[in-house]
Amino acid sequence: MQSLSNRKKVLEQKPMNFWERIYLPAIFKGLSITIKHFFKPIPTVRYPEVERPYSKNFRGQHSLKRDEEGRERCTACGLCALSCPAEAITMISAERQKGEEHLYREEKYAAVYEINMLRCIFCGLCEEACPKEAIYLDGPHVTADYLRKDFIYGKDKLVEPRFDYKDEHEPTA
Amino acid sequence: MELAFVIEKVLLVSLIFVITLVIAMYSTLAERKVAGFMQDRFGPDRAGPFGILQPLCDGGKFFFKEEIIPAGAHKTLFILGPTIAIITACIGSAVIPWGQELTIGERVIELQVTDVNVGVLYMFGVVALSVYGIMLGGWASNNKFSLMGAVRAASQSISYELAMGLSLIALLMVTQSLSLKEIVVQQEGFVNWNIWVQPLGFLIFLICSFAECSRVPFDLPECETELIGGYNVEYSSMKLGLYMFAEYIHMFVSSALMATLYFGGYNFPFMNDLGLSQNWITIIGVLVFFAKIFAFIFFFMWIRWTLPRFRYDQLMNLGWKVLIPLAIANIVLTGVITVIKDTFF
Numbered sequence A: 001m002q003s004l005s006n007r008k009k010v011l012e013q014k015p016m017n018f019w020e021r022i023y024l025p026a027i028f029k030g031l032s033i034t035i036k037h038f039f040k041p042i043p044t045v046r047y048p049e050v051e052r053p054y055s056k057n058f059r060g061q062h063s064l065k066r067d068e069e070g071r072e073r074c075t076a077c078g079l080c081a082l083s084c085p086a087e088a089i090t091m092i093s094a095e096r097q098k099g100e101e102h103l104y105r106e107e108k109y110a111a112v113y114e115i116n117m118l119r120c121i122f123c124g125l126c127e128e129a130c131p132k133e134a135i136y137l138d139g140p141h142v143t144a145d146y147l148r149k150d151f152i153y154g155k156d157k158l159v160e161p162r163f164d165y166k167d168e169h170e171p172t173a
Numbered sequence B: 001m002e003l004a005f006v007i008e009k010v011l012l013v014s015l016i017f018v019i020t021l022v023i024a025m026y027s028t029l030a031e032r033k034v035a036g037f038m039q040d041r042f043g044p045d046r047a048g049p050f051g052i053l054q055p056l057c058d059g060g061k062f063f064f065k066e067e068i069i070p071a072g073a074h075k076t077l078f079i080l081g082p083t084i085a086i087i088t089a090c091i092g093s094a095v096i097p098w099g100q101e102l103t104i105g106e107r108v109i110e111l112q113v114t115d116v117n118v119g120v121l122y123m124f125g126v127v128a129l130s131v132y133g134i135m136l137g138g139w140a141s142n143n144k145f146s147l148m149g150a151v152r153a154a155s156q157s158i159s160y161e162l163a164m165g166l167s168l169i170a171l172l173m174v175t176q177s178l179s180l181k182e183i184v185v186q187q188e189g190f191v192n193w194n195i196w197v198q199p200l201g202f203l204i205f206l207i208c209s210f211a212e213c214s215r216v217p218f219d220l221p222e223c224e225t226e227l228i229g230g231y232n233v234e235y236s237s238m239k240l241g242l243y244m245f246a247e248y249i250h251m252f253v254s255s256a257l258m259a260t261l262y263f264g265g266y267n268f269p270f271m272n273d274l275g276l277s278q279n280w281i282t283i284i285g286v287l288v289f290f291a292k293i294f295a296f297i298f299f300f301m302w303i304r305w306t307l308p309r310f311r312y313d314q315l316m317n318l319g320w321k322v323l324i325p326l327a328i329a330n331i332v333l334t335g336v337i338t339v340i341k342d343t344f345f
């Protein structure tokens, strides 16, 4: 059949010529290639000891942010959970009580906030959906673990630690 | 036989045995390291610095693995297989001259376990025996794949033993002796090495050693893609370990044999012009000999990580139609040259 693309190449198997039949030239060629690689510098990064820097737009583990006064930004609106294609996020909301203003920025907050890291595909849609700039995928990659239940990250792992200077703003009880 | 002699030999045998085992052990590590470097990676380096504890870990793991003897297997032969493999691999080193003699006080110690005057033949016999280990193991497992592997091993080793023997005959025509010690002594210095008079013979011998050790490109008895592992599929735990060990010891002994026969054994260039005492020459000689052996072992590995496996018909073609005629031609050529040299010079 005529080839339409003109790129068709018919390969025929020719009988090997003398040099090919005694294998040796080809073997020497192969040997020279492998020995070249033997002395090449090795590109491996020895991981636990040496870490490669993450790229700037790397999407890693989520962190729930705090505002300038150290209060949790998240208002448990559930938009992130809604936007999540993997159904990885769940939360239980609660109402802020009197005296908790220094803990939560909005009147409603997430009492429980869980992300199942085995479901998450690190698409970053939760980050995009959040109206309060409360969630960012700016952490390192999620580390390995032994049990499935340990991959469900709660607030203890997600909420970013308080900054030190926030202490001054805390109302003295 | 005096007591001192017995003690000396026992010590020597144990020493060689230990060295052989250690080298075989570390060949496994070296193999993986070489593979790593050739593929632009590090190879195992987690167990101890540079991974030097890796062989110990592997060995330990072998001991803790469950040992399975298949229900349909012939139990005695199944156990005998790896036993024969490892024993034949180990006894080969008995006739190899590791060095000249050491003089300690009054005693002169030969660094060779025994100088049989048919050393070459002995080596040959041992090598030929080693295929029984594989054959018995493969047959006793009662598994099609292992049987196929065993059959391949047997036919391969018969085919290549022929060419190997023929290439050796040419060498023996030059050396006029079957004793390995004698052969090494003749190759004093550098210019007398047999490789210079028998390059073709060496090439054939080298190729055949690859086949005898069933190393790549001739590792058909155990090719994973066709035989899921070959003659040792049914083996687990330390029995499998013994088979692998035997293979590495085999490689070590083959390297030693090649260094002895063609590369002057413990001889090194200018050995008699340095003005050193006999003991020093011996010690350096032993080191040089081991350096040659390691070079060969490295070459074995280098080839392994370079070449693909032969197809079975290619293997047979190469053995019967190329190597054997070449070896015969080599014999004729050697004979002609010897005669010409004797009559005209």
Ligand code: SF4
Pocket: A080, A083, A084, A085, A086, A087, A088, A089, A115, A119, A120, A121, A122, A123, A124, A125, A126, A127, A137
């Ligand atoms: S990154 Fe994507 S998958 Fe992961 S929790 Fe956010 S929205 Fe869901």
Ligand code: SF4
Pocket: A073, A074, A075, A076, A077, A078, A079, A080, A081, A129, A130, A131, A132, A133, A134, A135
């Ligand atoms: S993280 Fe953002 S989107 Fe998700 S519940 Fe909290 S405020 Fe809403």
